[in-house]
Amino acid sequence: MNIGDVADLSGLPAKTIRYYEDIGLVAPLRSSNGYRSFRQSDVHKLAFLGRARALGFTIEDCRSLLKLYADTERASAEVKEIAEVHLERIDGKIAELTEMRATLSHLVKACAGDQRPDCPILADLAMENKADPGKKASG
Amino acid sequence: MNIGDVADLSGLPAKTIRYYEDIGLVAPLRSSNGYRSFRQSDVHKLAFLGRARALGFTIEDCRSLLKLYADTERASAEVKEIAEVHLERIDGKIAELTEMRATLSHLVKACAGDQRPDCPILADLAMENKADPGKKASG
DNA sequence: GTTGACCTTCCAGTTACTGGAGGCACCATC
DNA sequence: GATGGTGCCTCCAGTAACTGGAAGGTCAAC
DSSP states (O other): OOHHHHHHHHOOOHHHHHHHHHTTSOOOEEOTTSOEEOOHHHHHHHHHHHHHHHTTOOHHHHHHHHHHHHOTTOOHHHHHHHHHHHHHHHHHHHHHHHHHHHHHHHHHHHOOOSSSSOOHHHHHHHTTTOSOTTSOOOO | OOHHHHHHHHOOOHHHHHHHHHTTSOOOEEOTTSOEEOOHHHHHHHHHHHHHHHTTOOHHHHHHHHHHHHOTTOOHHHHHHHHHHHHHHHHHHHHHHHHHHHHHHHHHHHOOOSSSSOOHHHHHHHTTTOSOTTSOOOO
């Protein structure tokens, strides 16, 4: 199979598939004309990668997961460990974003959003209410 | 003030401050010895940047926000627009992460995490339950 | 034999920094 | 005036995971 077909099947852009070959995640064969020639197993791998990436796993996670997948002697504990670390990463990000969201939505609500220059958003960013912008807030 | 003092005051690493000068967000003076010489207004600007970045605004957002902040004729609507777009970006990310989290935590719970090779996480990524890995799921 | 789709490689750009090398500047001390 | 330590300078490279584009080869159809 050529890269275009594999792109259609796996849902990954051809560019991405080439990149994955570059970094050693897949190793398709080559036809005599120089075209990459993908086997079913390559397509399977790429689909696996697509789903792992969709779950937010890093490329290095994906590399480890592929290795574990290939190893029928693996302990599921190793897979679970990777997933748990990733889950915590996600939780961290969600927490961070949720905090940002809270502050930001508060500010957006407070802003009139009209033609006047007065703006609580800018005021907050500039800490205009703060007398001494160099010390930590006391509250 | 030298860059080290400003770094302490603003909470930004010196490296980041230099980078911000590079991309034109601040323009400190120079002393005769070539050192950057920061005024109070520069420090204020950098603290502004630090807070905007902490809220997740992109550098380009920050550039716009600084410009609006400097413009006393601004309409708060412009500021609000930037903030609202950013808020939607955040909501999008939270939604995405929340979905990932749901799937992932489901899989993690299903995985024994012991010495045996059987692993629902890998099974899911490989879509082993799927007879035809090339079509969309029917359910 | 030429069009057009598809494939190739290679290089550069994206975001927002961060690390490090190599080298002055400054201050204190001997 | 030499030395040591810290701080500052510039410039280059690397990060994560692609993505876009240029320049050019291949293939099937007409």
